[in-house]
Amino acid sequence: MLGSCWLIWRTEGPLHERCRRYARTTAVAVLALIVVVTLWTPMLQGSLAARWFRWPDIAFTAAVPVLLILLAAGFWRSLSARRQALPLLFAYGIFILCYAGLLISMYPYLVPPAISFRDAAAPRASLLFLLVGAVITVPMILGYTAYAYSVFKGKMRPGEGYH
Structure with missing residues (x-):
């Protein structure tokens, strides 16, 4: 998805058009996998589900899926409007939010669940x-x-x- 978006920004002609099609196809796959991982991750441990769905934590964590939906909508609109660089920027935003969600899920235990990042340093x-x-x-x-x-x-x- 990122490669197709970069080539949309940097090319013209038949390659440009082919990359627009690839960006749509890969975006569907990427967003579907994001949904699968998002639904699966909180089921790994009770503490992860609590972090994402318990009040008051949900007030902070809800921003990630809301922003992801907005970025995905912006991505589709920028592709449909035949923008050049915007699909790449939206794709970057989607991937950054995925990493932010993973960090929120695992913090402060980033390696195995028993070792905090301070202990592993x-x-x-x-x-x-x-x-x-x-x-x-x-x-x-x-x-x-x-x-x-x-x-x-x-x-x-x-x-x-x-x-």
Whole structure:
């Protein structure tokens, strides 16, 4: 779904139209799987069902399915309106909300249900070492990504290339 939406944004012609069809097909599959996982996950443990359906928790967790429905509707409307970048942005939003729902379901026990994320964390010295590495490498990755996007900006038209 994400790949099709990215190609809708970046291409024209027959490939563009084919990706519109693929985006619709894959969106149906993705949304169906989201519904299955959403209904199945709270049944895994009583604490998960309580987190999603007990008051006052439901006041906070209800935002995830409501936003997901709104994003899915926006996705379909943007595809029907033949928008270029909006389907990709809506697809990103759908996947981010899925991860948010998973995080809500598992927090604070992210690995097995008996270990909290604080208990599973590495020692402070190891985390500081990784932080230094991230501070050095993340700006380099972001710079290269910005450069790559500037080189390959614009739509790819049939019969053209980047060379």
